[in-house]
Amino acid sequence: MLDKPLVRRHSLDDDISAILVDEATIRQRVLALGEAISAAYAGQDLVLVSVLKGSIIFMADLVRAITVPHEIDFMATSSYGAATNSSGVVRILKDLNVSIQGRNILVVEDIIDSGHTLSYLLRLLQERQPASLRIVTLLDKPERRAVHIDVDWVGFAIPNEFVVGYGLDYNELYRNLPYIGVLRPSVYGGE
Ligand code: PRP
Numbered sequence: 001m002l003d004k005p006l007v008r009r010h011s012l013d014d015d016i017s018a019i020l021v022d023e024a025t026i027r028q029r030v031l032a033l034g035e036a037i038s039a040a041y042a043g044q045d046l047v048l049v050s051v052l053k054g055s056i057i058f059m060a061d062l063v064r065a066i067t068v069p070h071e072i073d074f075m076a077t078s079s080y081g082a083a084t085n086s087s088g089v090v091r092i093l094k095d096l097n098v099s100i101q102g103r104n105i106l107v108v109e110d111i112i113d114s115g116h117t118l119s120y121l122l123r124l125l126q127e128r129q130p131a132s133l134r135i136v137t138l139l140d141k142p143e144r145r146a147v148h149i150d151v152d153w154v155g156f157a158i159p160n161e162f163v164v165g166y167g168l169d170y171n172e173l174y175r176n177l178p179y180i181g182v183l184r185p186s187v188y189g190g191e
Contacts, residue, residue, distance in 0.1 A: 012174055016181035020163055021156055023178045026138075029155045030058070033136060034065020036153060037106065045131075046070035046104050049096065051077060051121065054110035057167035057175070058138045058155075062108060073098050077117055090120040105130040106152075109137040110167045114146040122149070139163065139180065156180075162188065 021029075048066075050059040052074050063072060076094035105125060112118055118135065125133055138155040162185070164170050165177030170188060174181075 012177055015174070015184050015187045016164070016177070017184045018182045019179050020158060020161065020182055021180040026166060026179065027061070030061045031065045033153055033155060034062055034067070037136065038067045041068050041070070041104060044104055046106060047098065047100060048072045048106050048108055050074050050108045051117070052094065053175070054167045054169065055108050058110050059108050062136070071098070075121070077121060079117060090117050092124070100125060100128050100130045102129065102131050104132045105134070107133070107135045109135065111139040111141065111163070112137045112149060112151065113141050113144045115149045116147060118149050119147045138166070
């Protein structure tokens with residue numbers, strides 16, 4: 001028997017210093033992105049590729065905001081290095097199930113930070129000769145960009161804060177928060 005129950009004493013919200021993008025604002029923006037994407041791909045074949053795990057919540061809401069027929073598939077990547085910093089080295093943990101040759105591919109990301117993950121992924125996908133390859137990201141941190149990426153649709157450009165929620169994690173937690181929040185530095189050993 002354990003002395004103490006394995007239950008957190010406080011709520012996840014207590015670790016958030018500020019809400020950067022609230023639920024209603026996310027909902028509105030995702031609907032607008034869905035509309036724009038639907039218009040761009042009207043009458044065309046389309047495959048949405050979600051980059052796990054961060055993009056799952058955005059992906060789930062976005063596909064329901066897209067009115068044109070499309071397929072979905074998933075890839076998983078992992079960057080080596082410190083938990084709060086992208087190192088530039090990317091490995092593929094899960095590849096696509098389908099061939100993308102000759103198809104219109106829309107990569108769905110939760111956040112672009114240094115750009116290393118997408119840069120690597122785009123090179124990899126481009127080699128498979130899709131008809132087109134475009135990107136939608138919910139969040140963009142332009143200040144942090146180390147490699148140039150042409151992003152087709154951005155939900156929100158955000159400052160260089162450590163954000164979690166709506167799919168984004170710290171140590172695999174906080175993904176279930178319905179908003180995008182700034183994590184208190186004390187949680188990850190910052191100032
Ligand atoms: C995050 C995010 C992007 C990447 C962005 O993924 O989902 O894929 O980092 O950073 P970059 O632009 O500096 O490469 P992470 O590796 O944290 O995995 P997760 O989505 O499973 O949380």
